[in-house]
Amino acid sequence: MAIALVLVLVVIGSVLFHVLSPWWWTPIASNWGYIDSTLVVTFWITGAVFSAVVLFMAYCVYRFRHKEGQKAAYEPESRKLESWLTLITAVGVAAMLAPGLYVWKQFVTVPKDATEVEVVAQQWQWSFRLPGADGKLGTSNARLINSDNPLGINPEDPNGQDDVVVEAADLHLPIDKPVKMLLRSIDVLHDFYVPEFRAKMDMVPGMVTYFWFTPTRTGTFEVLCAELCGTGHGFMRGIVMVDTAQDYTTWLQQQSTFAQLTGPAKVGALVEKAKAAAKLE
């Protein structure tokens, strides 16, 4: 008998916990409000199913628990009931999947006017690269990485010379401008994760992954690594600051380009190293 009561309490407790507990997602700071809406729809549908199933069980246990002389019904199957339940389930699943796929389509379609920003992860820090005045990022290669060229930017690529390099420091982004985050790792898997932006993506050495979003709120946001990357994983933090257009311009002017950081003499040496590395491969 206690079990029927506990089953009812499980439902009531779970629903109350959901409604009353202080633990909910962080206030959103990106355009992905649709993701939050889909999540809320999913909560309602699944919550209703969970409550219905468990309450039905509680009723069965209360109503049909063994008593002296009781006998169970003999009812092997009911095609009608089973078909109806299958149909209703399929409709419920479609009601969650359809908006999910619709939003996913947006998630994977990067707007044409999105600015590219590169994030480079390594154990256990974040660096960033912004395209310079030409709006293009230069090519890069892990084989080119050394202490003078920590991001492995190709010194022979003219597009890379004016790239803004932000090594192990904060990233700034202008508000309300769509941005395509190009994600690169130079050692193991990482994942660029800012809870307030909702979007995240793994960073895989040997390839460039991406996601896009539009920051919608100024402020300071913490970057965490969300893919296990060794013993420092839990401590791999960074900062993204979403600025007004004016503040962003001020910040950008204080940054150095690849050419400024390396200087003409060093670029020559880097080109030599790049050629040597190319021969190795």
Added chain:
Amino acid sequence: MVDVTPHGADLIPPAEVGEMDLYHPHSWWTKYVFSQDAKVIAIQYSGTAMAIGLVALVLSWLMRLQLGFPGTFDFITPEAYYQFMTMHGMIMVIYLLTALFLGGFGNYLIPLMVGARDMVFPYVNMLSYWIYLLAVLVLVSSFFAPGGPTGAGWTLYPPQAITSGTPGGQDWGIILMLVSLILFIIGFTMGGLNYVVTVLQARTRGMTLMRMPLTVWGIFTATVMALLAFPALFVACVMMLFDRIIGSSFFMPAIVEMGEQSPHNGGSPIMFQHLFWFFGHPEVYIVALPAFGIVSDLISTHARKNIFGYRMMVWAIVGIGALSFVVWAHHMYVSGMHPYFGFFFATTTLIIAVPTAIKVYNWVLTLWRGDIHLTLPMLFALAFIVTFVNGGLTGLFLGNVVVDVPLSDTMFVVAHFHMVMGVAPIMVVFGAIYHWYPKITGRMLNEAMGRFHFWVTFVGAYLIFFPMHYVGLVGVPRRYPELGDTAFIPPSVHTLNEFITIAALTVGFAQMVFLFNLFWSLRNGKDAGDNPWRATSLEWQTAGTPPPHGNFGKELPVVYRWAYDYSVPGAPEDFIPQNDPRPMTQGGPA
């Protein structure tokens, strides 16, 4: 219509098997140690699985102590935390749950339930156990190897699994892990072939496939899946071993490791993930399907009612098994694979919810108008439904690609998979042990200890994992030994973490009571008799309890009906054993 209770079936003479066909063991060693009797092998598998499972349980306490009270325990460094986490996950999924459901329950129940004398290849079956034991010993040895066990996470994703920034990556840890997995798969294949061939070839007369108890259907389908899925893990392990030992580059691209250029070039880390999850997702159902099957039989027996929609239940098991091979990349939505895969895998993943939901409906509809005996197996079966429905529904969040994006790699995922493939199947394991222990030992488990164990485990496990979803919803990532000062994480989350830790330790303590009960009842349990639950399936109709070698004495049983003739109208008792030849003139789904 349903071919479950043919009326007026003629009496068929039972097959007799001469004594010479049964190679009875002649010494203590061949009877109890190097035994070829599936029942002994089952107990060996189960004992070993539970022993290593105990290690995993202790590791989970250490993790929870760290998460609840970070900074209090100096010996739990980040390295140690990752090692505990990795070994806990791998042990629970592979060495405990897979081994227990297939090697343990599979070995014990398949021959008995289909009316066979033993597995068809008893010698290979014995080898299967000893290779499994070797795999466990290799795994345990990594705790004592230089550098300790691997801390790569149970998913072992390269490159970090074999690089120096990960515990055991450049030491012995990862090598021993991979070797142990390879051994496990070899051992499992030997056992798995046995289970499949026994079900297909060694069923007794009258035991058609559509009369088999759902327990056998669940274990059979899971075994077929495991035979198809484990090879993917096998090749992934071999390739990673090559990458680690001889410097090949299957999964290793050109990287810069701690400032040094690595010798690797051109490998694909994502290819490992595809291979891993091509195994790893079916693996979820390799654990779940035996649980589905077993719980169906527990509910039917203890509600004294036929399982509702038997044929639908069989097809749902087979359908889930097949579908589970085309959903693997839902573990990889944010892995960096081509984003258009998301459309396909989200669709297949949500489709699999339909047959799964049908199973849930049929379980609860079996309770409807039943005669529910609230025995320990029934209580655990109810707990299974609650936790499985809960965990299954949160799967709809994570399977629906765009909803997964904010939740992936957070504690929400940890809560989800613990609920659905940790707590829920383990509820079935407990229910099954309370149900079949009387057959295995001849004695009942102590009821009072059992009830204490049930309440603490069910309520406690729910209190651990339900709130944990909300920790993930806040945004707390998984695999963090401590949260530090993180602006978006309010102090209340730390309080909640303390609560979860205390609940986890309490649930852990209740398992000690369960283990004590297993030993205590061996001597002190009530005498069980041959069929204490008045059940229909063949394992309860053996000549003696525990069943002797050869299971059924001189004559194999002949099967006349399905396994669910409970409360048949007009029958003198509320159950009719499968080998009862009396035609029942009334009722029955003709």
